Amino acid sequence: MNLLQALFFPPEQPGGVSSMIPYLQERFRSSRWEMDLFWLPKRIRNKGHEEVIFETFDWTQFGESQIVQKYIQTYRDYLWWTKLRMSKTYDLIHSHHPIAGLAMKKVFPNTPLIQTLHSSYERELILNGAISEGGLEHQFLVSLYRELEHVSDRLMTVSQAFAEYVAPYILDPSNIGVIPNGFDEKRFKPVPHDNAVPQLVTVTRLVPAKGIDTLLKACAELKNRGHEYVLHIIGDGPSRADLENMAKQLGIYNETIFYGYTLHPEEFMPFFDIFVLPSRAEAFGSVFAEAALSCLALVGTNVGGIPEQIEDGVNGLLVSPDDEIALADALEKVISDPAYRYELSRSAWDKAKSLYSLTRVANELKKTYLQYPSGTKG
Known part of the structure; x- marks a missing residue:
């Protein structure tokens, strides 16, 4: 199976995703599996100009917010970079950031997409005093969960607590999978x-x-x-x-x-x-x-x-x-x-x-990936 791990930040960025995904490549290196990584370089800014339309909500109702506008522009940039750089096709894409998942499904609509939610960006912004609870930015960011559910073949989180947090914002919480991050014991x-x-x-x-x-x-x-x-x-x-x-x-x-x-x-x-x-x-x-x-x-x-x-x-x-x-x-x-x-x-x-060993988590991911037959490559 030919896999793509779609990140937002570069692999050297500190955090849970970067603690796991780059090290997964070694565990998937075999004749049966092939895995690539993709992310948006920090230098890519204001390159995308594509019209953005989501299928489950109208983002423009929150568009007067500069934070929302910045988020949308980053999504446009990710789309632009993906179309520019991605010539290879994949059997399955596993995304680890909402922007990455939305962009990948737009570019590869027929490729199965697994979307893992690693953190609540809106919650952190509220706690950091950057946005107000219930404000335009908060409403926009939680609306993305439903959009991600709509475009993903499987929605996943890294803890049961976070699955419960996301549940009110999607249609079918029973379908959320939970696989924690894994860490290379070595x-x-x-x-x-x-x-x-x-x-x-x-x-x-x-x-x-x-x-x-x-x-x-x-x-x-x-x-x-x-x-x-x-x-x-x-x-x-x-x-x-x-x-x-x-x-x-x-x-x-x-x-x-x-x-x-x-x-x-x-x-x-x-x-x-x-x-x-x-x-x-x-x-x-x-x-x-x-x-x-x-x-x-x-x-x-x-x-x-x-x-x-x-x-x-x-x-x-x-x-x-x-x-x-x-x-x-x-x-x-x-x-x-x-x-x-x-x-x-x-x-x-x-x-x-x-x-939380990487070996155990890699085996769980392999079982999950094998549930999805290869789509028509986009």
């Missing part, structure tokens, strides 16, 4: 180490939706309680300057290291002790699985797909979002009790190896 190797001072780490984009402000407040509380620690923040984003100022104001700047963007954090993640990310929304939370495969103790929030990875008190600890005292309490448990920390980390590693 990239994550636990390393025995003994840190005199507990090392906390988070890997994330620095935006309000990720709750790093709550983490800094919790760490200030830990310091007030007399606990020693170092907090490593790996990632960049528009909130970085504000977060650095907050760390200074809270008196924890000396305990906090801001690394900025790092391409392969998994290479040194195993040397830390505790992974913590108090997200306000998370469709799956790939970085929790990555931290678990690095054998770190996990502390997260009970939102989205995170509770599907973390069973509170068994393989990690869960707290409510925006609750810095509860987060400080959870961190205190794993900081002050190394044996308990090891027990949690080992359980997290066992679960991640079992459920």
Whole structure:
């Protein structure tokens, strides 16, 4: 079977999709399978001019929004790039972004399309203060779920929680499939180490939706309680300057290291002790699985797909979002009790190896792909 994995961002972009899709090629390399990757280069801007018509809703009713206009233009650009560069035909296309899926179906209308939804762009925009709940942009973005259902042969998500989130916006929620992201076990190797001072780490984009402000407040509380620690923040984003100022104001700047963007954090993640990310929304939370495969103790929030990875008190600890005292309490448990920390980390590693290995996910995807006979190639 000749497959195309249609991405939006380049494969080196940090995030759940890039943690999985490029590594799938190796698992599909055989006489029976062939797989290509396709994405929109960052340099492609304002090239497309095609009229955009969706079959399930009229996007122009939201067209006065600049964010909607930008989204539509990006879709036009993806269409333009696809038509310019895609001469090969495929038996099946698996898309990992709404724009990619809509464009691919437009260019290859007779090729079966599987669309995986990895995150809720509208939810993140709301939490980041970029759009208003119920506003034009929100209405436009949730309308896309129905359009994607209409053009896809199969609609999929990465967690049961996200499937439930999408359900109100489509016609037949019972047809949504769930396959979590998978991770190449060879990239994550636990390393025995003994840190005199507990090392906390988070890997994330620095935006309000990720709750790093709550983490800094919790760490200030830990310091007030007399606990020693170092907090490593790996990632960049528009909130970085504000977060650095907050760390200074809270008196924890000396305990906090801001690394900025790092391409392969998994290479040194195993040397830390505790992974913590108090997200306000998370469709799956790939970085929790990555931290678990690095054998770190996990502390997260009970939102989205995170509770599907973390069973509170068994393989990690869960707290409510925006609750810095509860987060400080959870961190205190794993900081002050190394044996308990090891027990949690080992359980997290066992679960991640079992459920989120790339081998297992690749086998699930192969079963899914084989359900769709080759269409008339577009």
